[in-house]
Amino acid sequence: MSLLERLFANIWFTGAVKVVAAFALLLVVVILLVWIERKVVADMQNRIGPNRAGPWGILQTVADGLKLLFKESVIPRKVQLGVYLAAPIAAMVPAFLIFLVIPVGRPFHIGETRVTLQVTDLNVAVLFVLAMSSLAVYAVVLGGWASGSKYPLLGGIRATAQMISYEAAMGLALVPVVLLASAQSAGETGLGAMSLSRIVDLQQGSFRWMIPGWFVFWLAPSFVIFFIAAIAETNRAPFDLVEAEAELVGGYHTEYSGFRFALFYLAEYLNMFNVSALAVTLFFGGWLGPDFGLPPWIAWVMPLFWFFLKTFILVFVFVWIRATLPRLRYDQLMNLGWKRLIPLSLVWLMVFALVTAVRTWGWPWERVAG
């Protein structure tokens, strides 16, 4: 047993390595994400975009981050200090936690030990993700309220309404995924249908001849509802009423400056990445993809490659939507959430549950007859 094997056999060591790796990965991803967003939006507006710091301006985010670190962190006189200081941290923590349950690549073995490329393989990961994304609302609401200023307060109020109403649609859109997962694993134990690594495993094989067995081909309506709700949940355009700069200055982070603002900013982009990664995991087969019969020393990269490729394609769609659609009005947002998305996801859930039940157990009268 080599030293490496012995180290990775220790759960604490493995956990620590994975957490540090995930943290570093997320920071790098955010740097890339902000740069990609600025470049793509610039392209769509016939501009050049950042091009000074580093090749093609890729270090622009690093420069901005350093600048924010050295900026004065102004604390206005009327803030509720404790909550005001806690809100940026409360924004960051759930954003990091969500990523911990997402598998980014194929598990591999070091000696006897199986190492999964996710920090922890929770058996209730889908619930965990929903819980964490609900927690993220607190940061916005509390940050807006504790600032003691009118624009952040309005931003916080909007956040309450928006994120809570879209949370419902998002949760309902994920139920068919769990249903499908448990139906597909009917032969084996139905347990663990909420584990993200299990859901990825179930998407192996093919749907019809060349088409891969991704859940999106069964659950396209779920994906559409999930994606729309996710945009609203992460406060991205066209649902960025919470920080509508045209109306609310900066929304909930108006009174934040320096590094505290950077934390909010970081959390927003982390959420965008998390939601894309989650959509890839749930609907697009996660890290699954062909490895073209490459030799093993290079083939182990392919799952990571596929995962990040799919995720960044979805991130591109996020940016594309932002560059295209204007911001919704408050009442339009509420209409879309409560009168369209929630009924739609309920109907789809019922239809899908029926179909799944019939496929699994047959029609009820047949059962009676048989």
Added chain:
Amino acid sequence: MGAWSGFAVTFRQMFRRRVTTSYPEEKRQKPVRFHGRHVLNRYPDGMEKCIGCELCAGVCPARCIYVRGRENPPGAPVGPGERYGYVYEINLLRCIFCGLCVEACPTEAITMTHLFEMSVTRRRDAMYTRDELLMDAEGTVPHPQPPGPLADLDELRRPDGWMRATSPSGRAAYEGVVAWTPIAGWGLPPAERGQSAPPAVEEGEG
């Protein structure tokens, strides 16, 4: 498709030509009549064109020009006419770059160039006096900023083309003629549409 066609529009724009340029490295060709900073011109023989008439100061809507004229010293005349502008100041913080001073000038003494890099760190540096405005006998214009990637001093020698003085220098030979007067270090710009071919300029005015 309504709202959905917007996605095609934004996607298509990604492959279009960029409308912005990387400014200091890549400078766009300015229009011929670009209104940049001012310059006080000289005749090719080194005489100052300004006659101190204060028409520019009178027409200036921003009131940013201050001119004082006085008699040419008899022994060593500064300009070909009776008087010359011994004080000439432009407050470029107030200037709106409308070019009315250029139009008002009867002798094409004041013109605008293509240079617009005029940033200063002290307000009083934005008061351009005779020292900064007046070109020397070779046509070289002093500029407060050193030449560099941002300030291409060659642009100081590119007049804005909005010079239509009839009867340059007020001499009878130019009666009814619309033409340029020659500038030190520059010579005679090519005639624009509507300008007559210039009559031969006699050297050594007095």
